[in-house]
Amino acid sequence: MRNLARAATVLLGSSMVVAVAAGPAAAAEIPTGARSLESVNLTGRYIRHSDYLGSVAAVTSSSTAQLKSDATFTVTPGLAGGAGCVSFQAANGMWLRHRDFRVRLETNAGTATFLADATFCVRDGSVSGSVRLESSNYPGRFLRHRDNQLWVDPSTTNPGTFAADSSFRVTTPWVAGRRSPVIKGLYGDPNIAYLNGRYYIYPTTDGYAGWSGTRFKAFSSTDLVNWTDHGTVLDLATQVDWSSGRAWAPTVAYRNGRYYLYFCGDTNIGVATSTSPAGPFTDALGRPLIAAGFRSGQMIDPAVFTDDDGQSYLYWGNGYAYAVPLNADMISFDPARVTTFGLPNFREAPFVVKRNGVYHMTYSVDDTRSENYHVEYATSTSPLGPWTHRGTILSKNLNLGIKGPGHHSIVQAPGTDTWYVAYHRFAIPAGDGTNREVTIDPLRFGADGMIMPVVPIL
Protein backbone atom coordinates (compact mmCIF):
# COMPACT_ATOMS: atom_id res chain seq x y z
CA MET A 1 0.00 0.00 0.00
CA ARG A 2 2.98 2.25 0.48
CA ASN A 3 3.17 2.84 -3.29
CA LEU A 4 -0.44 3.93 -3.50
CA ALA A 5 0.05 6.41 -0.67
CA ARG A 6 3.25 7.82 -2.13
CA ALA A 7 1.74 8.37 -5.55
CA ALA A 8 -1.25 10.11 -4.02
CA THR A 9 1.12 12.48 -2.22
CA VAL A 10 2.97 13.29 -5.42
CA LEU A 11 -0.25 13.91 -7.32
CA LEU A 12 -1.84 16.01 -4.63
CA GLY A 13 1.34 17.98 -4.08
CA SER A 14 1.66 19.26 -7.66
CA SER A 15 0.31 22.75 -8.17
CA MET A 16 2.87 24.48 -10.36
CA VAL A 17 1.84 24.71 -14.02
CA VAL A 18 4.41 23.25 -16.41
CA ALA A 19 4.24 21.73 -19.86
CA VAL A 20 3.64 17.98 -19.89
CA ALA A 21 3.98 17.26 -23.59
CA ALA A 22 7.38 16.17 -24.91
CA GLY A 23 9.47 17.45 -27.83
CA PRO A 24 8.55 17.40 -31.52
CA ALA A 25 9.75 13.84 -32.19
CA ALA A 26 7.27 12.32 -29.74
CA ALA A 27 3.85 11.23 -31.01
CA ALA A 28 1.23 13.65 -29.79
CA GLU A 29 -0.49 12.36 -26.68
CA ILE A 30 -2.08 13.58 -23.49
CA PRO A 31 -1.47 11.52 -20.36
CA THR A 32 -4.65 10.50 -18.56
CA GLY A 33 -5.41 12.17 -15.25
CA ALA A 34 -6.07 15.74 -14.19
CA ARG A 35 -4.77 18.29 -16.73
CA SER A 36 -5.26 21.85 -17.92
CA LEU A 37 -4.84 23.08 -21.49
CA GLU A 38 -3.39 26.48 -22.38
CA SER A 39 -3.91 28.19 -25.73
CA VAL A 40 -0.64 28.59 -27.63
CA ASN A 41 -1.57 31.97 -29.12
CA LEU A 42 -3.56 33.38 -26.21
CA THR A 43 -0.93 32.75 -23.58
CA GLY A 44 -2.38 32.49 -20.09
CA ARG A 45 -5.82 31.52 -21.38
CA TYR A 46 -6.97 28.00 -20.62
CA ILE A 47 -9.78 25.78 -21.80
CA ARG A 48 -12.59 26.05 -19.26
CA HIS A 49 -16.32 25.60 -19.07
CA SER A 50 -18.68 28.39 -18.16
CA ASP A 51 -22.48 28.05 -18.11
CA TYR A 52 -21.95 24.58 -19.63
CA LEU A 53 -20.17 25.97 -22.70
CA GLY A 54 -16.50 25.60 -23.58
CA SER A 55 -14.34 28.71 -23.78
CA VAL A 56 -10.83 29.96 -23.09
CA ALA A 57 -10.24 32.31 -20.18
CA ALA A 58 -7.31 33.81 -18.31
CA VAL A 59 -6.36 31.77 -15.25
CA THR A 60 -3.65 32.76 -12.82
CA SER A 61 -2.51 31.51 -9.45
CA SER A 62 -4.72 34.18 -7.85
CA SER A 63 -7.84 33.13 -9.77
CA THR A 64 -10.82 31.90 -7.77
CA ALA A 65 -10.99 28.24 -6.82
CA GLN A 66 -14.07 27.93 -9.02
CA LEU A 67 -12.28 29.23 -12.10
CA LYS A 68 -9.32 26.93 -11.47
CA SER A 69 -11.69 24.01 -11.14
CA ASP A 70 -13.55 25.00 -14.32
CA ALA A 71 -10.18 25.05 -16.12
CA THR A 72 -9.23 21.54 -14.97
CA PHE A 73 -10.33 18.32 -16.66
CA THR A 74 -9.67 14.66 -16.04
CA VAL A 75 -8.32 13.25 -19.28
CA THR A 76 -9.56 9.72 -19.91
CA PRO A 77 -9.23 7.23 -22.74
CA GLY A 78 -11.74 8.25 -25.41
CA LEU A 79 -15.29 7.28 -24.47
CA ALA A 80 -15.81 6.06 -28.03
CA GLY A 81 -12.44 4.27 -28.13
CA GLY A 82 -9.80 4.81 -30.79
CA ALA A 83 -6.03 4.72 -30.41
CA GLY A 84 -4.69 8.05 -29.17
CA CYS A 85 -8.17 9.45 -28.55
CA VAL A 86 -9.25 11.01 -25.27
CA SER A 87 -12.21 12.52 -23.46
CA PHE A 88 -12.37 15.33 -20.91
CA GLN A 89 -14.39 15.08 -17.70
CA ALA A 90 -15.05 18.12 -15.52
CA ALA A 91 -15.07 18.08 -11.73
CA ASN A 92 -18.87 17.90 -11.73
CA GLY A 93 -18.71 14.61 -13.67
CA MET A 94 -19.92 16.10 -16.97
CA TRP A 95 -17.99 15.74 -20.24
CA LEU A 96 -16.80 18.11 -22.95
CA ARG A 97 -18.65 17.24 -26.15
CA HIS A 98 -19.59 19.08 -29.33
CA ARG A 99 -23.17 19.52 -30.44
CA ASP A 100 -23.96 21.62 -33.53
CA PHE A 101 -20.15 21.96 -33.55
CA ARG A 102 -20.26 24.06 -30.37
CA VAL A 103 -18.24 22.63 -27.46
CA ARG A 104 -20.43 22.11 -24.42
CA LEU A 105 -20.38 20.40 -21.04
CA GLU A 106 -23.02 17.70 -20.69
CA THR A 107 -23.87 14.56 -18.76
CA ASN A 108 -23.03 11.31 -20.55
CA ALA A 109 -26.21 10.04 -22.19
CA GLY A 110 -24.57 6.72 -23.01
CA THR A 111 -25.57 6.94 -26.68
CA ALA A 112 -23.19 6.27 -29.55
CA THR A 113 -23.60 9.89 -30.68
CA PHE A 114 -22.75 11.33 -27.29
CA LEU A 115 -19.73 9.06 -26.85
CA ALA A 116 -18.36 10.02 -30.28
CA ASP A 117 -19.11 13.73 -29.76
CA ALA A 118 -17.15 13.55 -26.50
CA THR A 119 -14.09 11.86 -28.02
CA PHE A 120 -11.17 13.81 -29.46
CA CYS A 121 -8.12 12.32 -31.12
CA VAL A 122 -4.80 13.89 -30.20
CA ARG A 123 -2.65 15.32 -33.00
CA ASP A 124 0.53 17.37 -33.08
CA GLY A 125 0.02 21.06 -32.38
CA SER A 126 1.38 24.05 -34.25
CA VAL A 127 4.31 24.50 -31.90
CA SER A 128 6.61 22.04 -30.20
CA GLY A 129 5.00 20.42 -27.18
CA SER A 130 1.46 21.40 -28.11
CA VAL A 131 -1.47 19.26 -29.24
CA ARG A 132 -4.55 19.60 -31.42
CA LEU A 133 -7.79 17.75 -30.76
CA GLU A 134 -9.54 16.31 -33.80
CA SER A 135 -13.19 15.33 -33.51
CA SER A 136 -13.43 11.53 -33.59
CA ASN A 137 -16.71 11.56 -35.52
CA TYR A 138 -15.97 14.56 -37.73
CA PRO A 139 -12.40 13.99 -38.96
CA GLY A 140 -10.89 17.22 -40.23
CA ARG A 141 -12.67 19.28 -37.58
CA PHE A 142 -10.57 20.38 -34.65
CA LEU A 143 -11.37 21.90 -31.29
CA ARG A 144 -10.39 25.56 -31.58
CA HIS A 145 -11.12 28.90 -29.96
CA ARG A 146 -12.99 31.55 -31.91
CA ASP A 147 -13.86 34.80 -30.11
CA ASN A 148 -12.77 32.98 -26.94
CA GLN A 149 -15.49 30.33 -27.39
CA LEU A 150 -14.72 26.71 -28.25
CA TRP A 151 -15.95 25.09 -31.47
CA VAL A 152 -15.02 22.12 -33.60
CA ASP A 153 -14.23 23.76 -36.93
CA PRO A 154 -12.74 22.51 -40.20
CA SER A 155 -9.13 23.51 -40.70
CA THR A 156 -10.15 25.63 -43.70
CA THR A 157 -11.75 28.11 -41.27
CA ASN A 158 -9.60 31.21 -40.80
CA PRO A 159 -6.57 29.47 -42.36
CA GLY A 160 -4.22 32.21 -41.19
CA THR A 161 -4.80 31.57 -37.51
CA PHE A 162 -6.49 28.17 -37.44
CA ALA A 163 -3.39 26.12 -36.62
CA ALA A 164 -2.62 28.25 -33.59
CA ASP A 165 -6.27 28.68 -32.57
CA SER A 166 -6.55 24.89 -32.38
CA SER A 167 -3.27 24.20 -30.55
CA PHE A 168 -2.95 23.87 -26.79
CA ARG A 169 -0.18 23.14 -24.35
CA VAL A 170 -1.06 20.43 -21.85
CA THR A 171 -0.11 21.58 -18.37
CA THR A 172 -0.31 20.23 -14.87
CA PRO A 173 -3.80 20.87 -13.54
CA TRP A 174 -4.95 24.03 -11.78
CA VAL A 175 -6.68 21.70 -9.31
CA ALA A 176 -4.99 18.45 -8.27
CA GLY A 177 -6.81 15.22 -9.03
CA ARG A 178 -7.82 12.37 -6.72
CA ARG A 179 -5.81 9.13 -6.48
CA SER A 180 -8.81 7.21 -7.68
CA PRO A 181 -10.26 6.01 -9.95
CA VAL A 182 -7.01 4.21 -10.64
CA ILE A 183 -7.99 3.82 -14.30
CA LYS A 184 -9.27 7.16 -15.53
CA GLY A 185 -12.61 6.96 -17.26
CA LEU A 186 -15.73 4.84 -17.06
CA TYR A 187 -15.19 1.15 -16.37
CA GLY A 188 -16.86 -1.55 -14.27
CA ASP A 189 -16.40 -5.15 -13.16
CA PRO A 190 -12.58 -5.01 -12.87
CA ASN A 191 -10.76 -8.32 -12.99
CA ILE A 192 -7.29 -7.86 -11.53
CA ALA A 193 -4.51 -10.42 -11.91
CA TYR A 194 -0.73 -10.60 -11.63
CA LEU A 195 0.62 -11.98 -14.91
CA ASN A 196 4.13 -12.15 -16.33
CA GLY A 197 5.55 -9.60 -13.89
CA ARG A 198 2.78 -7.00 -14.08
CA TYR A 199 -0.63 -6.35 -12.63
CA TYR A 200 -3.40 -6.40 -15.22
CA ILE A 201 -6.97 -5.14 -15.05
CA TYR A 202 -9.62 -6.32 -17.50
CA PRO A 203 -12.83 -4.29 -17.00
CA THR A 204 -16.20 -3.81 -18.62
CA THR A 205 -16.03 -0.65 -20.76
CA ASP A 206 -18.73 1.52 -19.21
CA GLY A 207 -20.66 4.66 -20.08
CA TYR A 208 -23.07 2.94 -22.49
CA ALA A 209 -26.81 3.00 -21.86
CA GLY A 210 -27.88 -0.56 -20.98
CA TRP A 211 -24.22 -1.68 -20.70
CA SER A 212 -24.32 -2.02 -24.49
CA GLY A 213 -20.59 -1.65 -25.12
CA THR A 214 -18.71 -4.10 -27.33
CA ARG A 215 -15.04 -3.59 -26.40
CA PHE A 216 -12.88 -5.30 -23.81
CA LYS A 217 -9.74 -3.39 -22.86
CA ALA A 218 -6.67 -4.28 -20.81
CA PHE A 219 -4.57 -2.08 -18.55
CA SER A 220 -1.31 -3.03 -16.84
CA SER A 221 0.89 -1.65 -14.09
CA THR A 222 3.92 -2.54 -12.01
CA ASP A 223 2.90 -0.40 -9.02
CA LEU A 224 -0.93 -0.35 -9.04
CA VAL A 225 -0.70 3.43 -9.53
CA ASN A 226 0.54 4.09 -13.05
CA TRP A 227 -1.48 2.13 -15.60
CA THR A 228 -0.67 1.48 -19.25
CA ASP A 229 -3.67 1.34 -21.57
CA HIS A 230 -3.26 -1.62 -23.95
CA GLY A 231 -6.34 -0.62 -25.90
CA THR A 232 -9.02 -2.99 -27.12
CA VAL A 233 -8.01 -6.63 -26.65
CA LEU A 234 -11.28 -8.13 -27.92
CA ASP A 235 -14.21 -6.47 -29.70
CA LEU A 236 -17.47 -8.40 -29.87
CA ALA A 237 -18.65 -6.23 -32.76
CA THR A 238 -15.93 -7.43 -35.10
CA GLN A 239 -14.23 -10.49 -33.61
CA VAL A 240 -16.91 -12.75 -32.14
CA ASP A 241 -19.47 -14.33 -34.48
CA TRP A 242 -22.03 -15.37 -31.88
CA SER A 243 -22.37 -12.08 -30.00
CA SER A 244 -22.38 -8.43 -30.93
CA GLY A 245 -22.78 -6.61 -27.64
CA ARG A 246 -23.25 -6.40 -23.90
CA ALA A 247 -19.54 -7.03 -23.42
CA TRP A 248 -19.45 -7.51 -19.67
CA ALA A 249 -17.27 -8.68 -16.86
CA PRO A 250 -14.22 -10.46 -18.31
CA THR A 251 -11.79 -12.55 -16.27
CA VAL A 252 -8.35 -13.90 -17.11
CA ALA A 253 -6.46 -17.14 -16.41
CA TYR A 254 -3.05 -18.47 -17.41
CA ARG A 255 -1.99 -22.01 -18.21
CA ASN A 256 0.94 -23.50 -20.14
CA GLY A 257 1.98 -20.36 -21.98
CA ARG A 258 -1.51 -19.19 -22.94
CA TYR A 259 -3.82 -16.60 -21.47
CA TYR A 260 -7.54 -17.29 -21.37
CA LEU A 261 -10.05 -14.44 -21.32
CA TYR A 262 -13.51 -15.55 -20.22
CA PHE A 263 -16.07 -12.90 -21.11
CA CYS A 264 -19.77 -12.18 -21.34
CA GLY A 265 -21.43 -11.45 -24.68
CA ASP A 266 -25.20 -10.99 -24.77
CA THR A 267 -25.43 -12.95 -21.49
CA ASN A 268 -23.48 -15.93 -22.80
CA ILE A 269 -19.99 -16.72 -21.52
CA GLY A 270 -17.23 -17.14 -24.10
CA VAL A 271 -13.51 -17.81 -23.92
CA ALA A 272 -10.75 -16.23 -26.00
CA THR A 273 -7.03 -16.93 -25.95
CA SER A 274 -3.78 -15.07 -26.48
CA THR A 275 -0.08 -15.62 -26.02
CA SER A 276 0.15 -12.25 -24.25
CA PRO A 277 -1.85 -10.89 -21.32
CA ALA A 278 -2.03 -7.62 -23.29
CA GLY A 279 -3.82 -9.42 -26.12
CA PRO A 280 -5.10 -9.40 -28.72
CA PHE A 281 -7.40 -12.28 -27.77
CA THR A 282 -9.08 -14.60 -30.28
CA ASP A 283 -12.39 -16.39 -29.72
CA ALA A 284 -11.40 -19.98 -29.00
CA LEU A 285 -14.59 -21.87 -29.76
CA GLY A 286 -16.66 -19.97 -32.31
CA ARG A 287 -19.60 -20.47 -29.91
CA PRO A 288 -20.23 -19.74 -26.24
CA LEU A 289 -18.51 -21.84 -23.62
CA ILE A 290 -21.69 -21.44 -21.55
CA ALA A 291 -24.74 -20.48 -23.59
CA ALA A 292 -27.62 -18.36 -22.27
CA GLY A 293 -30.21 -20.74 -20.85
CA PHE A 294 -27.68 -23.43 -19.91
CA ARG A 295 -28.92 -23.19 -16.32
CA SER A 296 -31.31 -20.90 -14.40
CA GLY A 297 -30.33 -17.24 -14.13
CA GLN A 298 -28.06 -15.22 -16.40
CA MET A 299 -24.91 -16.90 -17.67
CA ILE A 300 -22.61 -14.01 -16.79
CA ASP A 301 -19.79 -12.91 -14.51
CA PRO A 302 -17.15 -15.63 -14.91
CA ALA A 303 -14.12 -15.93 -12.61
CA VAL A 304 -11.38 -18.57 -12.52
CA PHE A 305 -9.62 -19.86 -9.42
CA THR A 306 -6.67 -22.24 -9.78
CA ASP A 307 -5.89 -24.36 -6.74
CA ASP A 308 -2.44 -25.37 -5.50
CA ASP A 309 -2.75 -28.71 -7.31
CA GLY A 310 -3.15 -26.90 -10.65
CA GLN A 311 -6.87 -27.61 -11.01
CA SER A 312 -8.76 -24.57 -12.31
CA TYR A 313 -12.40 -23.90 -11.44
CA LEU A 314 -14.78 -21.64 -13.31
CA TYR A 315 -17.34 -19.73 -11.21
CA TRP A 316 -20.15 -17.63 -12.62
CA GLY A 317 -23.78 -16.65 -12.25
CA ASN A 318 -26.46 -14.06 -11.62
CA GLY A 319 -29.24 -15.06 -9.23
CA TYR A 320 -27.66 -18.51 -8.97
CA ALA A 321 -23.98 -19.17 -8.24
CA TYR A 322 -22.33 -21.94 -10.24
CA ALA A 323 -18.93 -23.62 -10.41
CA VAL A 324 -17.30 -26.38 -12.43
CA PRO A 325 -13.77 -27.79 -12.70
CA LEU A 326 -12.27 -26.76 -16.04
CA ASN A 327 -10.65 -29.41 -18.20
CA ALA A 328 -6.89 -29.10 -18.72
CA ASP A 329 -7.50 -27.35 -22.08
CA MET A 330 -9.22 -24.50 -20.14
CA ILE A 331 -11.88 -24.21 -22.85
CA SER A 332 -14.15 -27.12 -21.92
CA PHE A 333 -15.72 -28.81 -18.90
CA ASP A 334 -17.98 -31.72 -18.03
CA PRO A 335 -21.55 -30.32 -17.73
CA ALA A 336 -22.38 -33.16 -15.31
CA ARG A 337 -19.91 -31.65 -12.83
CA VAL A 338 -21.56 -28.21 -12.70
CA THR A 339 -22.57 -27.42 -9.14
CA THR A 340 -24.61 -24.61 -7.61
CA PHE A 341 -24.30 -23.08 -4.16
CA GLY A 342 -26.71 -21.55 -1.72
CA LEU A 343 -24.93 -18.29 -0.87
CA PRO A 344 -26.96 -15.85 1.28
CA ASN A 345 -28.07 -12.75 -0.66
CA PHE A 346 -26.06 -13.79 -3.73
CA ARG A 347 -26.69 -11.72 -6.85
CA GLU A 348 -23.59 -12.06 -9.07
CA ALA A 349 -19.82 -11.84 -9.56
CA PRO A 350 -18.49 -14.78 -7.48
CA PHE A 351 -14.72 -14.59 -6.94
CA VAL A 352 -12.63 -17.10 -4.98
CA VAL A 353 -9.18 -16.81 -3.39
CA LYS A 354 -7.35 -19.18 -1.07
CA ARG A 355 -5.25 -18.17 1.92
CA ASN A 356 -3.73 -20.47 4.52
CA GLY A 357 -5.91 -23.37 3.37
CA VAL A 358 -9.17 -21.38 3.60
CA TYR A 359 -11.20 -20.71 0.46
CA HIS A 360 -12.83 -17.27 0.48
CA MET A 361 -15.90 -16.96 -1.78
CA THR A 362 -16.65 -13.26 -2.29
CA TYR A 363 -19.67 -12.06 -4.27
CA SER A 364 -21.87 -9.07 -5.07
CA VAL A 365 -25.29 -8.42 -3.56
CA ASP A 366 -28.23 -6.23 -4.69
CA ASP A 367 -28.28 -4.48 -8.10
CA THR A 368 -25.32 -2.69 -9.69
CA ARG A 369 -27.70 0.25 -10.38
CA SER A 370 -28.39 0.61 -6.64
CA GLU A 371 -26.19 2.59 -4.28
CA ASN A 372 -26.69 -0.37 -1.92
CA TYR A 373 -24.81 -2.79 -4.20
CA HIS A 374 -22.13 -4.37 -2.01
CA VAL A 375 -19.83 -7.37 -1.46
CA GLU A 376 -20.39 -10.22 0.98
CA TYR A 377 -18.36 -13.35 1.49
CA ALA A 378 -18.26 -16.90 2.79
CA THR A 379 -15.52 -19.41 3.56
CA SER A 380 -14.95 -23.13 3.06
CA THR A 381 -12.25 -25.76 3.30
CA SER A 382 -13.04 -26.77 -0.30
CA PRO A 383 -13.17 -24.75 -3.56
CA LEU A 384 -16.68 -26.10 -4.14
CA GLY A 385 -18.11 -25.43 -0.68
CA PRO A 386 -20.16 -25.89 1.40
CA TRP A 387 -19.80 -22.26 2.37
CA THR A 388 -20.13 -20.53 5.74
CA HIS A 389 -21.49 -17.00 5.39
CA ARG A 390 -19.19 -14.36 6.96
CA GLY A 391 -20.97 -11.07 6.22
CA THR A 392 -20.19 -7.87 4.31
CA ILE A 393 -16.69 -6.69 3.39
CA LEU A 394 -17.43 -3.71 1.13
CA SER A 395 -20.39 -1.32 1.03
CA LYS A 396 -21.34 2.28 0.33
CA ASN A 397 -19.79 5.15 2.28
CA LEU A 398 -21.89 8.25 1.62
CA ASN A 399 -19.53 10.44 3.67
CA LEU A 400 -16.93 9.78 0.97
CA GLY A 401 -19.43 9.86 -1.90
CA ILE A 402 -19.01 6.12 -2.49
CA LYS A 403 -22.12 4.45 -3.89
CA GLY A 404 -22.68 0.97 -5.27
CA PRO A 405 -19.22 -0.54 -4.66
CA GLY A 406 -19.00 -4.09 -5.94
CA HIS A 407 -18.17 -6.55 -8.70
CA HIS A 408 -14.71 -6.86 -7.30
CA SER A 409 -11.71 -9.12 -7.79
CA ILE A 410 -8.74 -9.85 -5.55
CA VAL A 411 -5.01 -10.16 -6.22
CA GLN A 412 -2.09 -11.21 -4.02
CA ALA A 413 1.16 -9.30 -4.42
CA PRO A 414 3.61 -12.01 -5.50
CA GLY A 415 5.68 -13.55 -2.72
CA THR A 416 3.88 -11.59 0.02
CA ASP A 417 0.83 -11.79 2.21
CA THR A 418 -0.31 -8.41 0.82
CA TRP A 419 -3.65 -8.47 -0.96
CA TYR A 420 -5.63 -5.91 -2.94
CA VAL A 421 -9.24 -5.69 -3.99
CA ALA A 422 -10.27 -4.00 -7.24
CA TYR A 423 -13.90 -2.98 -7.56
CA HIS A 424 -16.19 -0.49 -9.23
CA ARG A 425 -18.44 2.16 -7.74
CA PHE A 426 -20.69 4.84 -9.21
CA ALA A 427 -18.29 7.33 -10.79
CA ILE A 428 -17.74 10.19 -8.36
CA PRO A 429 -19.48 12.62 -8.39
CA ALA A 430 -22.15 12.10 -11.05
CA GLY A 431 -22.10 8.41 -11.95
CA ASP A 432 -24.71 5.68 -11.79
CA GLY A 433 -25.03 1.97 -12.56
CA THR A 434 -23.77 2.35 -16.13
CA ASN A 435 -21.29 5.15 -15.44
CA ARG A 436 -18.95 3.39 -13.03
CA GLU A 437 -15.27 3.74 -12.21
CA VAL A 438 -12.58 1.34 -10.99
CA THR A 439 -10.53 1.63 -7.86
CA ILE A 440 -8.18 -0.52 -5.79
CA ASP A 441 -7.86 -0.73 -2.02
CA PRO A 442 -5.89 -2.95 0.35
CA LEU A 443 -7.64 -6.16 1.40
CA ARG A 444 -6.70 -7.17 4.92
CA PHE A 445 -7.20 -10.37 6.87
CA GLY A 446 -7.80 -10.38 10.62
CA ALA A 447 -5.99 -12.55 13.17
CA ASP A 448 -8.85 -15.05 12.77
CA GLY A 449 -8.04 -15.38 9.06
CA MET A 450 -11.24 -13.68 7.99
CA ILE A 451 -11.41 -10.77 5.51
CA MET A 452 -11.75 -7.41 7.26
CA PRO A 453 -14.08 -4.68 5.96
CA VAL A 454 -12.40 -2.71 3.17
CA VAL A 455 -11.38 0.86 4.07
CA PRO A 456 -11.70 2.93 0.87
CA ILE A 457 -8.97 5.43 -0.03
CA LEU A 458 -10.20 8.14 -2.37
Ligand code: FUB
Ligand atom coordinates in the same frame (compact mmCIF):
# COMPACT_ATOMS: atom_id res chain seq x y z
O1 FUB B 1 -21.33 -4.73 -16.17
C1 FUB B 1 -22.52 -5.38 -16.50
C2 FUB B 1 -23.04 -6.14 -15.31
O2 FUB B 1 -23.22 -5.26 -14.22
C3 FUB B 1 -22.11 -7.19 -14.76
O3 FUB B 1 -22.09 -8.38 -15.48
C4 FUB B 1 -22.68 -7.36 -13.39
O4 FUB B 1 -21.84 -8.04 -12.50
C5 FUB B 1 -22.91 -5.93 -13.00
O5 FUB B 1 -21.77 -5.35 -12.46
